[in-house]
Amino acid sequence: AAAAAAAAAAFESRNEESETVILRTASKKMAALTRATKANYVIHDRIEAETTDREDHTFCGIMFPVKCKETLPIDHVVINSIAVRGALGPLTVWVTTDAVHGEISMSKKHWTKIYERTHPPSFVAYKELDLASNPVIMRPGEVRGMYVHSTRRGDEAIVYDNKEKRKTHDDSFITVLPGRAHVSEKAFGSVPIWGWGSAWRDNREFVGQIKYGACYRLWNPSENPSFGGNFRSAARVLFMCQRRRESPFSKLPDDCLFYILNMMRWDWVDDTSVGMRREQKRRRRVDRQTRIEEARDMMEDEDGAGGMEEEEDDAVAVAADDRSNDAVLGVDEEEGDVDDEGGDVAMEEDSSDDSEDADSSDDDSDGESAASDEYQWGDHVSSRNSLVYNDEDSSDSEVDGDSEGEVATGAERRQRSAMLRARRSIFQFLRHH
Numbered sequence: 001a002a003a004a005a006a007a008a009a010a011f012e013s014r015n016e017e018s019e020t021v022i023l024r025t026a027s028k029k030m031a032a033l034t035r036a037t038k039a040n041y042v043i044h045d046r047i048e049a050e051t052t053d054r055e056d057h058t059f060c061g062i063m064f065p066v067k068c069k070e071t072l073p074i075d076h077v078v079i080n081s082i083a084v085r086g087a088l089g090p091l092t093v094w095v096t097t098d099a100v101h102g103e104i105s106m107s108k109k110h111w112t113k114i115y116e117r118t119h120p121p122s123f124v125a126y127k128e129l130d131l132a133s134n135p136v137i138m139r140p141g142e143v144r145g146m147y148v149h150s151t152r153r154g155d156e157a158i159v160y161d162n163k164e165k166r167k168t169h170d171d172s173f174i175t176v177l178p179g180r181a182h183v184s185e186k187a188f189g190s191v192p193i194w195g196w197g198s199a200w201r202d203n204r205e206f207v208g209q210i211k212y213g214a215c216y217r218l219w220n221p222s223e224n225p226s227f228g229g230n231f232r233s234a235a236r237v238l239f240m241c242q243r244r245r246e247s248p249f250s251k252l253p254d255d256c257l258f259y260i261l262n263m264m265r266w267d268w269v270d271d272t273s274v275g276m277r278r279e280q281k282r283r284r285r286v287d288r289q290t291r292i293e294e295a296r297d298m299m300e301d302e303d304g305a306g307g308m309e310e311e312e313d314d315a316v317a318v319a320a321d322d323r324s325n326d327a328v329l330g331v332d333e334e335e336g337d338v339d340d341e342g343g344d345v346a347m348e349e350d351s352s353d354d355s356e357d358a359d360s361s362d363d364d365s366d367g368e369s370a371a372s373d374e375y376q377w378g379d380h381v382s383s384r385n386s387l388v389y390n391d392e393d394s395s396d397s398e399v400d401g402d403s404e405g406e407v408a409t410g411a412e413r414r415q416r417s418a419m420l421r422a423r424r425s426i427f428q429f430l431r432h433h
Contacts, residue, residue, distance in 0.1 A: 035262040037223075038075040039216045049210040051169050051176065056161040057204070058086050060193070061149035064179030064206040065104060067391045068138035069172065071277050073217045073226040073266050077173055079136035082148065083126035083209040086159045088119040089152025092187055093129055095136050096145040104145040104387040106200070108188040111147065126209055138174075143391050145179075148206075149187045163203040172273035173214050178205050180387050190383040198380040202387075219261045228271025229279055235261055302431075 068077045082093065093115035096104060114134035119127050129148075138144055150157035160181055169176040181204040183192040192199045217223055224232060238257055242249040249257070 035220060035259060036218050037220060038218060047171075047173065047212055047214070049169050049171060049174060049176065049212070051205065051207055051209075052161065052164070053159070053207050054161050054164075055159050055207070057181065058156045058159050059181055059183045060152075060155070060157050060185055061147065061182035061187070062158055062160045062179060062204060062206050063104070063145060063147040063182065063387060064168065065100070065143050065145050065177045065387070065389045065391065066136075066138070066210070067143045067175040067177065068140050069175060070140040071273055071280065072172055072214075073223065074140055074173065075215045075217045076140075077138045077212050077214050079138070079210060079212045080132055081128050081130050081211045082146070083128045083211075084148055084158050085122050085124065085126050085208065087121045087123070087150075087152055087154065087156040088127060089121075089150045089157055090116075090118045091129065091148065091150050092116045093131065094147040094149070094187070099138075099142040100145055101143070102388065104389070106188065106383050106386060111145075111188075128209075128211075143389075145387070146206075147182075147187075149182060151185050151187070153185060153193075155183070155193065159207045161205040161207050163205050168205045169210075174210070174212065175391065176206060176210065177389050177391060178203060179389075180204060180381070188383070198382050200381045200383065200385075202381050216266060219264060219266075221258070227266055228269075228276045230269040230271045231264075231266060234269045
């Protein structure tokens with residue numbers, strides 16, 4: 001009986017050990033099968049985007065768009081603080097409620113206040129405005145409007161510059177675009193401090209710093225196209241080795257290789273943001289050429305002819321471009337205007353009279369809004385006009401570097417493109433009539 005009891009105890013002990021091994025194996029397998037899709041940390045390096053500072057102007061506020069770029073495989077960007085300088089005073093920071101597309105509404109109801117505090121003057125050093133309690137989180141491709149305003153009396157509250165470049169700041173993660181200055185002591189106010197005229201000035205640039213962190217996406221089969229060419233080649237070679245019986249990797253299942261790649265950073269195989277951007281531009285050029293050829297084939301079928309004149313070929317090429325390719329040529333698809341600054345962002349006036357955005361704030365009077373609308377010239381615009389921006393990449397050769405002569409011919413290319421677009425409209429009208 002004693003021997004039987006000992007044998008039973010030993011058998012139960014072996015069963016428990018085997019169950020423990022099975023559970024451990026199952027847990028390891030589940031770790032490989034349930035791979036994370038994004039990093040559970042924000043990078044420790046504090047990224048600081050600092051703009052140029054010429055101190056062209058000082059006044060009450062500055063509004064500008066910020067875009068989260070899609071070059072690197074990031075899940076989101078977190079803006080933790082911005083910094084400005086000037087007489088400062090009672091400062092507020094506002095951000096658009098949702099991501100914007102092409103234009104930013106000037107109506108207060110489309111904005112959310114995320115910061116409010118009074119600061120002493122700081123004319124030399126930048127004063128940091130901590131947004132940790134209400135950080136701005138942006139996904140790749142998103143554009144958010146940011147607005148810094150001071151209710152301090154006078155015209156020395158916040159320093160900003162005239163627009164000098166197409167992009168105020170551009171790095172691997174974000175792009176800061178030119179925006180619009182505010183000369184009213186009231187947030188979103190439509191009347192300037194001197195009581196008449198327009199309260200907004202187009203073609204102005206934010207001056208200061210933006211500090212942010214980035215959360216990366218982790219590799220998964222569905223995310224493979226988002227990674228650089230070197231990383232994709234490494235993943236392909238790894239699986240090629242696994243298919244060879246003489247390779248040690250052949251003993252590993254696919255899930256283990258997936259897990260290994262999932263734990264690798266995007267830049268561990270010498271991919272760079274510049275190289276990935278060049279690769280993306282090459283893909284866009286190929287897609288553009290494909291659309292051009294498809295449009296040419298469609299036009300040939302409509303005309304019933306085997307070929308087209310050279311001018312008509314150019315018209316088809318322009319018509320085949322979508323909005324992103326229009327930005328490459330510097331032509332706005334909707335407006336068709338030629339930019340005078342050689343591809344710079346056009347802060348155009350929206351002639352819409354939509355009553356929803358007629359007033360810049362909820363308690364502005366109709367008389368104030370009407371008075372501001374009567375006074376518009378140059379960079380002076382009213383509260384009715386949305387801030388229109390162009391967040392597309394300028395040209396496919398921007399990264400590679402253009403000579404001054406090539407840049408000088410940009411206006412001619414845009415003018416020719418605009419004429420070809422008009423010519424195509426005439427062709428279509430004549431065909432239908």
